[in-house]
Amino acid sequence: MSRVVIVGAGIVGVSTALWLQRDGHEVTVIDRGAPGDGTSYGNAGVLASCSIVPVTGPGLVKKAPGMLLDRNQPLFLKWGYLPKLMPWLRKYLAHANAEDARRIANGLAQIVPDSVNEHMEIARGTPAERFIAMSDYNFGYRDLAHFKGDAFGWSIRRDHGMSWDVLEGQWVRKYDPALGEAIGCLVRVGNHGHIKDPGAYVKALAAEAEARGARFIRGEATDVLRENGAVTGVRVGGETVPCDKFVLATGVWSGPLAKALGIDVPLETERGYHIELIEPSVMPSAPLMVASGKFVATPMEGRLRCAGIVEFGGLDAAPSRRPFQLLEEQVKKALPGLTFKDKREWMGHRPATADSLPLIGEVDGIKGAFLGFGHHHIGLTSGPKTGRLLAQLIAGRAPNIDISMFAPSRFASRPAK
Template structure:
């Protein structure tokens, strides 16, 4: 390609690595830069579900009324480090303004093109790489105590229906015939087909990154301080005391993208939605498919030699140590959901999901700086939407028009200059 570019990608999680692969397939030279190395951050610790139906944001109508009760109940999956609240308030105020039906409809419409065909997006991304083996097509089930509890979520299910999602309802014996591992008091499931899961998310991203390297890409472990540009055109990335020359820079560093984007004149109201997972190693039985247990708002995913439990939300910033209560709640919920399952040991993890106040990712070129692009802000659906996001960015960088309306993701909505 005569117009081949040198592209520095800051952040080697699922979005950055996806972009790298699609850019290489277009003939570009890529440099992946990450402070910890590929697949070490949020992409390592996610729930592992290719959750195409996860288009309904947390900010549903009624959240403002329910949130205080959730925060003060130890059995609810929402936690707060109270000393962080003054710093959180400006973001939280903006976030809660979206807890209405019109905004939820708008957000769901924006998320569907990014996540709605996730299994196919991942299979296309991983084709011909060493990462293919980690992708497992599967159902995805939402579990309820009974039909009445399911109907209490009618608002979200109607939004999914509007966007083309269909499901099978399994009740009582029909659900137990599908998967007998769960407790008797879980008597209803909404089963969505055409989903999937990743049986080792960290190794999946590392194998994708290894493919990038095998195809001539460069991987650098360093912390990026700034983007260098002259005459409003990117010329390099400053990392580890040196400038790495490039003509395009792409920021895909999750929640750590905010300060770099701000230096480019894009001030995103972004917070860490601190996420926890608990792995049950060598369990005596596995769920047949990944499930969302509605009563505890947690996901249980069968993985390579373990069950991963995820789904807690905590607000407390980037610096505070993990809390004990979320891990204990995950363990309690697991014992309640599949009481007959035993396991040999447990592994705990806490990481940071990038949460913009409007729940819509930031994807596209920075206004007024040629060659600077952003791709972050996926809340809890980064793994699901990573491959499509990377592909859209590769198309934009190649000056091709994506077949998706990308204006809704534009960084210009947060431009300060």
């Protein structure tokens, strides 16, 4: 049995804790906030098993400038942040081609398509189980031509064995009467699921880990202690928490500790927004990705969460007003009969690596140091699978899938001391 310290109490960190406990390890989880209060709280809630296509597809370099200059497009930039963003952005856009998009999709296909089963397994027999709902995942387009404009991404999904139905015109409304005329083509992908309250779900999983003996510490981890090339402890505040193994899973805030371990990952925050419409008069029948607005409307307990938008502006800037306004405008177009009692707003940070792939694995040259972060838009979807993989690696068991594309060594900057 090992003593394992996990930094990060989101879906990846908590899932890792639960899988480690099933193997008999002693677990401590450190986070600046409460479990499930960060990015894991504010996501769209979809278990998006078909989401293997990266944003960096062919044509992005040409489209992005026009999107940034159009306040009705779902891409925003705080222009004063551009000089700091540029080194990451150059690396990110270098992958915006068909060959790299297919390569990235091949990697994501190792951790995404079985997400519903992974969530069911991590939550089975716990109070968290009630938050998981089986559902379709629908993509709403203006018309068939709009859908065909995304042919590259759908061809990647087809190559990986995924299938779907395409509905047009009156059949869209027959399937889901809540949808308006702005959605003239609906792509229905079956065998998906969603989480009815992501924050409460992660908290319930964390409570299960605590009930099984996990220790949760509220504080900021500032250093990973090592002797003779092996992890010995984690410094948090004035305390040193001794351990044999260490897992870094704190999303976009993982950069400094990763760099201290010799991994200089190009990592940025994709600032994501959501609005929650309380007691809505109508709900979509299943999570709906509105392609024109790049947001997802997900039915949740007592509310409709509409989440999406990408903004680059760093970790410290306050939320912008226009993304919230655009979300509400797009929601009203997609669901024209919608009224609601109240509205809540949120902005959070998706951890975006420059090559659109997370880091999952052990740090070369440091025995017992493992990384699990950088999941972009699929953190909730792939969190339990990532946790399972990390637990297998910590136990010395070889995963039955190829995880070489996620190796932290691809960003190694220097031998760690």
